[in-house]
Amino acid sequence: SPGRCETFPLLHFTHEPSAKSNRLILHNALNHCCLAGKANESQRSIMIEELEKCGLNQCVILFRDHQCQFRALYSYCPEMEEIHKLAGSGPRSIQKKMIENLYKYNSDRKQFQPIPSKTMSANVDALTIQGHLWQLRKKPVGTLQK
Helix, strand or coil: CHHHHHHCCCCCCCCCCCCCCCHHHHHHHHHHHHCCCHHHHHHHHHHHHHHHHCCCCEEEEEECCCCCCEEEEEEEECCCCEEEEEEECCCCECCHHHEEEEEEEECCCCEEEEECCCCCCCCCCEEEECHHHHHCCCCCCCCCCC
16 A cells, blocks of 8 residues: 555665564663663663664564573564574574574563464564574684594
8 A cells, every 4th residue: 555654754665564663672672671781781782773773674682592591683574584683692694494482572571471483473572593503613723623
């Protein structure tokens, strides 16, 4: 419909926006949950800046595991099914087969809640990847293999 993009007057889409943005939700999650407190202030400001610079409506947080320890911020394009790192520690991109658990941020409780699904969608605010993917380390140059 022609009036669909009127709520985004400064943005130009090459195709219809897939869903409303979750960037405000993630902004709140970073401030009140993931990176709350004085000790996380510098990392929080970097992540919020990256979130604000991101041109996509959807972003996701990568947690280390089910304990929801923040690791990185990613952009998510539902139409292309692409998840790419904006900042933090984690893989440059995340494919569907790498995903272990999905989470939705509950603003009232200020916590993330598991989503009983394995399918990435615009409703997802955070995710974890399979544990063995964190173990990948490059061997130092000059290391001999036995």
